[in-house]
Amino acid sequence: MYAVKAMPRPRSLTPARLADAALAVLDRDGLAGLTMRAVGAQLGTSTMGLYRYVADRDELEALVVERVLDRVDTRPPLDVPWPDGVRELAGRVRHAVGAHPAVVPLLPAHRHRSPAILRWGEAVLAVLTRAGFTGTGRVVAFRALLGYVVGAIQMEHLGALAGPGTAAIAALPRDEFPLLAETARDAGAVGPEDEFGGGLDLLLDGLARRLDT
Amino acid sequence: MYAVKAMPRPRSLTPARLADAALAVLDRDGLAGLTMRAVGAQLGTSTMGLYRYVADRDELEALVVERVLDRVDTRPPLDVPWPDGVRELAGRVRHAVGAHPAVVPLLPAHRHRSPAILRWGEAVLAVLTRAGFTGTGRVVAFRALLGYVVGAIQMEHLGALAGPGTAAIAALPRDEFPLLAETARDAGAVGPEDEFGGGLDLLLDGLARRLDT
DNA sequence: GTTGTAGGAGTACGTAGTACGCCTACAACG
DNA sequence: CGTTGTAGGCGTACTACGTACTCCTACAAC
Incomplete structure (x- = not known):
């Protein structure tokens, strides 16, 4: 045999x-x-x-x-209002990546093949679906959240307003970039946590408005 | 001498x-x-x-x-409603990058030092400022937009739902990732333009709500 | 023990980035 | 028009990377 x-x-x-x-x-x-x-x-x-x-x-x-990535808990939080569920899931990814900042440049290239990210995406979709999103609206919502999370995490660790980049921008020639310089100075009062969460809240507000109508 | x-x-x-x-x-x-x-x-x-x-x-x-990047027109469109101005500026970057997709992986690493991106940021801030954003609210708005644009452009060209990635995800084991599979199928009906614009509109709606209150 | 499989180590090759040194072209001076 | 100082252009060569290949060896089943 x-x-x-x-x-x-x-x-x-x-x-x-x-x-x-x-x-x-x-x-x-x-x-x-x-x-x-x-x-x-x-x-x-x-x-x-x-x-x-x-x-x-x-x-x-x-x-x-x-x-x-597989350290992030990918069980969808369905026992809370859906915006809190999304916030929770986004925060988990941000937290896991924050523990190993050097992987950030690797994320975009390897995102597709990661089972952990797929599980995470499934969880996000579970929350969105429970909230009432379907069809193309759900596609756009999911893509927007994914894009924001990926982009914001990169911004945070490759430094634009947050981190070392802030100082560089704040030192810009003020006459050429007056608003950037001013914004960089204001950014000192906003922690990275608040920046990430604040932007996410903007998205979530936009999403909530889609559900109302 | x-x-x-x-x-x-x-x-x-x-x-x-x-x-x-x-x-x-x-x-x-x-x-x-x-x-x-x-x-x-x-x-x-x-x-x-x-x-x-x-x-x-x-x-x-x-x-x-x-x-x-320096092919993007960075004159702020101040003669239109501010959400249209932001849409215009975001679209210009997306368009310029779309003409040379291979630069996408280089963007995150070189974003800080690019004068063109700084000019673009200044233009975005001009539109936001004209709209009434100031202080930390403007910081968060700017960061969110930047994060979304960077992230969404990467998603588009490194393929998650759009592009070749879609097919891969649609072929996932349906019992393990039922929602992802379903969403990937729905994504076929949404063009990349609509995905980018749709997500941006979510953010803009969230921003508009900040101005109302 | 015998045997087949795959693990482990080392060698070596191709290609990348780039330090270094030589020769040469050019603009300013006489 | 010759002289001269500076920097451009080129080629060589060094190092480090990823990785193909070849040997030897450890182990589990018989």
């Missing part, structure tokens, strides 16, 4: 351990430091040994992204 | 020509094809010659981004 001649040697690593090692390297040395050699060293194994577990560097990056 | 002993040889390239060459390579061969050697070849000059004009590859990328 089945020629069960021999069982191969058991695997000594797990994808999870690999992802943890890569994430440790990423947190320590940043994106530029995330090389196959560095991850191999982190695991105490050879560089090429990694290729027993991932096809290429791209797949390793995907593992890291997934490792960060 | 000034020992004006000798005038150096005049430059044979301009940053603009360099940027055009790099953009041509980017459009033709994609981001992975954008190498110093390829751009040198495109210009008919040597690889190292580029370093007379840029400090490193990063700066060359910044030139490309700037080349794409």
Whole structure:
């Protein structure tokens, strides 16, 4: 029947351990430091040994992204008003990513293939559906939320008004960019949490208005 | 006084020509094809010659981004209702980037340093200010718009619901991601233009509500 | 023990970015 | 019109990356 001649040697690593090692390297040395050699060293194994577990560097990056994202609780909060549910889900992603800022540049490229993000999307849709969104309205709502969350998280960690970028903008030639300079100064009074939440609330208000009519 | 002993040889390239060459390579061969050697070849000059004009590859990328973005008209449309002004400005950026999709992955990293984006931001703020936004409310409004535009453009070109990603998601196991599958199917009826505009309208509605109260 | 499979390590190749040094073209001066 | 100083242009070469390939070895079933 089945020629069960021999069982191969058991695997000594797990994808999870690999992802943890890569994430440790990423947190320590940043994106530029995330090389196959560095991850191999982190695991105490050879560089090429990694290729027993991932096809290429791209797949390793995907593992890291997934490792960060699958810590978000993707159970849809259906026991609260729907705007609070969306806020909660968005906040969970923001929080998980905030713990590992160096993965931010990797997110856009690996978002599609991440099961964790798919589960998250399913949860968002559950909340939206429960709220009464259907059809194309739900498509637009979902896309808008996803776009905002992705964009806002990037803004936060690559610094435009928040973070180091603020100072740079505040120092702009005031005669050429008077409003930017003024806004950058005002931004000092708004924490990153409030910026993220404030923008999200704008979207949620817009969505609520769609439900009323 | 000034020992004006000798005038150096005049430059044979301009940053603009360099940027055009790099953009041509980017459009033709994609981001992975954008190498110093390829751009040198495109210009008919040597690889190292580029370093007379840029400090490193990063700066060359910044030139490309700037080349794409400085085609957007950044005069604030103040002669229309403010939501239309914002829509116009957002659409201009989306349109400019859409002409060179390969620059999308470069945008987040180079956004801070781009004079064109700063001018654009100044225009957005002019519209918002004219509409009546001030202080922290204006900060949040601006950040939200910027975040949405950046995020939505990336979603559009890296494909989540729109583009090739849609098919992938529509083919998901329906029992595990029923709502995502359904939404992906619904998304077929919504063009990218409508998705972008629809989400933006949600934000604008939310903003309008802030002005009423 | 024997055997088949797959793991692990090391070597080596192609290509990227870029430091460095030589030669040369040009503008200002005599 | 020759001289001269500066910077441009080019080529070479170094380093680090991703990764293909080849050996050797550890293990589970017989």
